Amino acid sequence: MSGSDPLPKSVSRLKFSDTFTFSCHKDVKCFTECCRMLELALSPYDVLRLRKATGLSSGQLLGSHILMEQDPGEPFPRFYLTMVDDGRASCVFVTREGCSVYQHRPAACRAYPLARGASLGAGGTVQEHFALMREAHCQGFFEPVEQSVQQYSNEQQLPLYNRFNDAVAAILQHDSIRKGFIPSAKQIDLFVLALYNIDSFRDLLQNDRLDAVALTAADKNRLMDDEELLLFAINWLQQQLFTPF
Ligand code: SF4
Numbered sequence: 001m002s003g004s005d006p007l008p009k010s011v012s013r014l015k016f017s018d019t020f021t022f023s024c025h026k027d028v029k030c031f032t033e034c035c036r037m038l039e040l041a042l043s044p045y046d047v048l049r050l051r052k053a054t055g056l057s058s059g060q061l062l063g064s065h066i067l068m069e070q071d072p073g074e075p076f077p078r079f080y081l082t083m084v085d086d087g088r089a090s091c092v093f094v095t096r097e098g099c100s101v102y103q104h105r106p107a108a109c110r111a112y113p114l115a116r117g118a119s120l121g122a123g124g125t126v127q128e129h130f131a132l133m134r135e136a137h138c139q140g141f142f143e144p145v146e147q148s149v150q151q152y153s154n155e156q157q158l159p160l161y162n163r164f165n166d167a168v169a170a171i172l173q174h175d176s177i178r179k180g181f182i183p184s185a186k187q188i189d190l191f192v193l194a195l196y197n198i199d200s201f202r203d204l205l206q207n208d209r210l211d212a213v214a215l216t217a218a219d220k221n222r223l224m225d226d227e228e229l230l231l232f233a234i235n236w237l238q239q240q241l242f243t244p245f
C-alpha cells in the first residue's frame with residue numbers, strides 16, 4: 001500500500017490473481033463472531049436468495065428482516081439485514097451451529113474477508129476491485145490455507161452473485177445518476193418494487209398491470225423463474241428511470 005493510499009491499515013487492495021492465507025470453519029475460536037454488530041447491506045439478488053432460504057415472500061422479508069434507509073443526498077434507499085436485540089446485535093440468521101441460511105447467505109458473507117467493488121466503464125464493461133479486510137477478532141488468518149482471490153471467489157460461488165449485482169450497478173452508476181438525477185417519489189417506489197419486492201413485481205407483471213409491458217404467454221412462463229424475473233425487473237426499472245417519455 002502506498003503512503004497516499006486512503007485505505008485503513010487493516011485493509012489492503014488485492015488483484016484477482018493475488019493470494020492470501022485464510023480459512024474459516026466451525027473449530028475457529030471466533031466462530032460466528034463476525035455475524036454480530038455489522039451493517040450487512042443486501043443486494044436484490046441477496047433478497048431473492050433469502051426468500052429461497054426462508055420460504056418468506058419478498059414482502060414478508062421487507063416487513064420483518066430488512067431495514068430500508070435513505071440518506072439525504074442519495075438517490076435511492078439502501079437495504080440492510082436486521083440484527084436482533086440480544087445485547088450483541090446478532091444477525092437474525094446466526095445460531096450456535098452457524099449460519100441458518102448458509103446455502104443462500106448474502107454475497108458480503110460469502111466474500112468475507114474480501115470485499116469486491118465493480119465500476120462500470122464505457123459500453124458497460126465491468127472493472128473489478130478487491131480488498132482484504134484483516135479484522136483483529138478474525139482467527140481465520142492464522143489457518144494455513146493459501147488461495148488466490150479468484151479461487152476464493154469461485155469457491156464461494158460469487159460469480160453468480162456478481163452477475164446480478166453488476167446488472168444493478170448499471171442503474172446505480174448510470175450516467176444520469178452521476179450527473180445528479182433525482183428520482184421522483186414514484187420512481188423510488190418502482191425501485192423498491194422491482195429490485196426488493198420481486199413477488200409483488202411478479203404479481204403485477206403476470207396480471208398485466210405494469211406500465212409499458214405487454215407479455216406473451218411464453219414470456220410470462222419464462223418469467224416464473226426467479227432469476228429471469230430479476231434480470232427482467234432490472235431492465236424494466238432502467239427504462240422507467242432513464243428513458244425520456
Ligand atoms: S471471524 Fe473470521 S474466522 Fe471467525 S467465524 Fe468469522 S470469518 Fe470465520
Ligand code: SF4
Nearest residue numbers: 035091093094099109
Ligand atoms: S447471513 Fe449468515 S453468514 Fe451472514 S451474517 Fe447472518 S448468520 Fe452470518
